[in-house]
Amino acid sequence: MRLYEFEGNDLLHREGIPVPDYALAATPGEAREGAEKLGLPVVVKAQVLTGGRWLAGGVQTAQSLEEVEEAARRILGSSIRGWLVQKVMITPKVDSVREFYMAVTIDEYSGTPVAILSAAGGVSVNQIARERPEEVVSRYISVIKGLLPSEARRMCRGVGLEGAEVSRVANMLSALYRVFRNYDALIAEINPLVRTSEGDYMALDAKVEIDDSSLYRHPELNLSLDSRIPNTLERKGREIGVTYVELDGDIAIIASGAGLGMASMDIISRRMRPANFLETGGAITAELMYKVMDLVLQKEGIRAVFINVYGGINPIHEGAEGVVKYMKEHQVTVPVVAKALGNHQEETWEIFQNNGVHVVTDVSTEKGVEQLARLLESDK
Amino acid sequence: MSILLNRETRVLVQGITGRIGRVQTKWMLDYGTNIVAGVTPGKGGEEVEGVPVYDTVAEAVAKQGAEASVFFIPPKAFKEAALQNIDAGISLIVVVTEHIPVHDVMEIRDYASERQVQIIGPTTPGVITVGEAKMGIMPANMFTPGRIGVISRSGTLSYEISINLSTAGLGQSTVVGMGADSVVFTSVPELLRLFEKDPGTDLVVIVGEVGGVQEENAAQFIERWMTKPVVTYIAGHNAPEGKRMGHAGAIIQGEHGTGTPQSKMAALREVGVDVAMYPAEVVELVKGHLAPS
Numbered sequence: 001m002r003l004y005e006f007e008g009n010d011l012l013h014r015e016g017i018p019v020p021d022y023a024l025a026a027t028p029g030e031a032r033e034g035a036e037k038l039g040l041p042v043v044v045k046a047q048v049l050t051g052g053r054w055l056a057g058g059v060q061t062a063q064s065l066e067e068v069e070e071a072a073r074r075i076l077g078s079s080i081r082g083w084l085v086q087k088v089m090i091t092p093k094v095d096s097v098r099e100f101y102m103a104v105t106i107d108e109y110s111g112t113p114v115a116i117l118s119a120a121g122g123v124s125v126n127q128i129a130r131e132r133p134e135e136v137v138s139r140y141i142s143v144i145k146g147l148l149p150s151e152a153r154r155m156c157r158g159v160g161l162e163g164a165e166v167s168r169v170a171n172m173l174s175a176l177y178r179v180f181r182n183y184d185a186l187i188a189e190i191n192p193l194v195r196t197s198e199g200d201y202m203a204l205d206a207k208v209e210i211d212d213s214s215l216y217r218h219p220e221l222n223l224s225l226d227s228r229i230p231n232t233l234e235r236k237g238r239e240i241g242v243t244y245v246e247l248d249g250d251i252a253i254i255a256s257g258a259g260l261g262m263a264s265m266d267i268i269s270r271r272m273r274p275a276n277f278l279e280t281g282g283a284i285t286a287e288l289m290y291k292v293m294d295l296v297l298q299k300e301g302i303r304a305v306f307i308n309v310y311g312g313i314n315p316i317h318e319g320a321e322g323v324v325k326y327m328k329e330h331q332v333t334v335p336v337v338a339k340a341l342g343n344h345q346e347e348t349w350e351i352f353q354n355n356g357v358h359v360v361t362d363v364s365t366e367k368g369v370e371q372l373a374r375l376l377e378s379d380k
Numbered sequence: 381m382s383i384l385l386n387r388e389t390r391v392l393v394q395g396i397t398g399r400i401g402r403v404q405t406k407w408m409l410d411y412g413t414n415i416v417a418g419v420t421p422g423k424g425g426e427e428v429e430g431v432p433v434y435d436t437v438a439e440a441v442a443k444q445g446a447e448a449s450v451f452f453i454p455p456k457a458f459k460e461a462a463l464q465n466i467d468a469g470i471s472l473i474v475v476v477t478e479h480i481p482v483h484d485v486m487e488i489r490d491y492a493s494e495r496q497v498q499i500i501g502p503t504t505p506g507v508i509t510v511g512e513a514k515m516g517i518m519p520a521n522m523f524t525p526g527r528i529g530v531i532s533r534s535g536t537l538s539y540e541i542s543i544n545l546s547t548a549g550l551g552q553s554t555v556v557g558m559g560a561d562s563v564v565f566t567s568v569p570e571l572l573r574l575f576e577k578d579p580g581t582d583l584v585v586i587v588g589e590v591g592g593v594q595e596e597n598a599a600q601f602i603e604r605w606m607t608k609p610v611v612t613y614i615a616g617h618n619a620p621e622g623k624r625m626g627h628a629g630a631i632i633q634g635e636h637g638t639g640t641p642q643s644k645m646a647a648l649r650e651v652g653v654d655v656a657m658y659p660a661e662v663v664e665l666v667k668g669h670l671a672p673s
């Protein structure tokens with residue numbers, strides 16, 4: 001789960017990394033109040049779960065209270081990469097004399113934690129890594145050993161730091177590693193970390209994403225899903241424990257397993273257009289299938305439902321009961337085509353056939369999709 | 381022959397007294413798996429399907445000689461169970477459990493690799509050596525014995541590919557669900573190495589997905605080490621960028637240029653792998669290798 005900047009700031013602060021004071025505002029008036037308390041000049045920053053805020057005008061400096069209101073008015077309610085801005089963060093403007101980039105994340109090649117440090121902060125680290133690789137140092141970390149202080153210092157010297165700066169920045173890096181480990185983060189990134197004109201170090205932006213599977217052990221974070229999934233249907237999917245991704249077509253897909261769901265999408269896209277991706281997870285029950293039928297049919301203009309499931313943890317006929325119960329109660333008129341294999345598959349086919357579902361008995365999804373296409377053509 | 385598991389392997393079921401553990405134990409026994417013990421803390425002395433249950437893994441190893449373990453336990457119980465299994469000398473662990481915190485996976489992986497324990501998963505349907513034994517939840521009727529090795533990130537897609545191969549008369553040696561999470565214990569190259577050495581396997585099918593870099597890693601290994609032919613299908617060429625498609629691993633990172641289906645397919649084609657665009661094409665490509673005209 002991606003955190004808002006202010007939430008990330010709070011975590012950095014808990015582990016001893018200085019961050020600016022801030023106020024949150026949902027209206028221009030609140031923004032003005034916040035700026036009054038903090039003192040001018042301030043920076044008004046859109047709180048959205050995406051990068052690219054600068055380019056989209058979501059970060060603005062204000063010298064006066066009028067400018068604060070004006071900036072908040074422009075930013076609040078605007079859309080940044082598809083995210084509606086509902087809150088802005090007001091922070092005192094910090095004068096920096098030097099900027100750094102630092103992150104701890106999981107390296108996708110090795111699946112191990114990696115710490116990254118650059119003495120050129122503020123811009124995209126990917127860009128620096130491409131153009132000036134000598135200014136970026138990264139180091140794999142053993143979760144058993146952790147990030148040793150000596151390693152952190154070596155990284156600092158590796159990007160050309162000297163003197164007192166070495167241990168100051170190394171301490172920040174160690175603290176960031178603690179954020180990564182203590183809160184089960186997938187990424188903890190500060191961009192930029194600055195040295196202020198007074199010689200203090202401060203994190204001016206935080207990007208933290210927490211592993212969804214570990215949220216149960218972080219009640220202290222008090223995170224809610226509400227505003228984090230902007231798409232209503234995708235949020236509903238999450239609430240019933242499935243992954244739903246809305247697409248722009250009209251053929252609803254229900255699949256057990258992400259791979260099978262994506263394969264179904266690949267095949268359907270050859271001649272029709274998927275309305276969604278939906279994967280049920282392994283444990284299919286009657287109740288779950290009832291709910292996912294309801295979910296995929298909430299999208300406007302669905303022409304057909306394509307079900308592609310295998311029994312694994314549970315026998316698959318239980319899921320079939322849920323589908324036909326939904327169809328009966330809601331008088332579903334669009335064709336429903338189902339390919340269901342695994343334990344109790346014959347029983348499953350019987351339940352489907354007796355209730356108006358078009359059963360695919362062939363073992364390949366391609367054949368099932370052909371059957372669906374023929375059905376839609378003959379309906380015309 | 382096969383990899384990882386055969387009919388002699390002495391299997392322990394961790395979490396045998398749970399609802400899923402019980403059902404799956406029956407199905408694994410029906411398939412012929414040599415299940416010698418179950419473990420559930422506090423349930424020692426019971427029996428499930430005639431299998432003795434112990435409180436600890438150490439007891440199950442001492443009394444029944446258990447050597448491999450399959451997990452049907454909640455994610456919260458994973459770390460302790462894994463440590464217990466590793467310390468008791470279990471050499472193969474199959475983790476069916478979904479939603480295990482990735483930091484727990486990284487910790488256990490480091491601990492296990494120091495002790496040379498092979499762990500498959502998490503979020504895997506398991507491992508099946510066809511006609512001999514299975515550790516996991518895959519439905520038995522998808523598979524027929526033969527000489528094709530299958531490695532898959534997705535569980536149900538491995539069923540789809542296997543049943544299509546089976547229907548075409550192309551049997552499988554061992555089918556391994558390597559697990560769908562972004563961090564897994566055993567990578568594609570490690571499994572390829574096992575299949576390359578296995579005299580019972582003539583060809584390997586890799587069933588991939590968008591996201592992550594497992595298939596790119598596999599390409600490097602194949603180029604250097606594989607003599608057996610490899611066929612692959614990567615699901616999700618129509619997946620939108622930046623969207624997580626169900627598996628933690630399945631997210632296209634557009635900006636990095638890796639993890640896209642195009643980058644994976646290109647990397648694999650370059651090292652001579654046959655890449656299917658759709659699942660059913662896998663069967664045709666496999667036939668092409670096994671029956672040269």
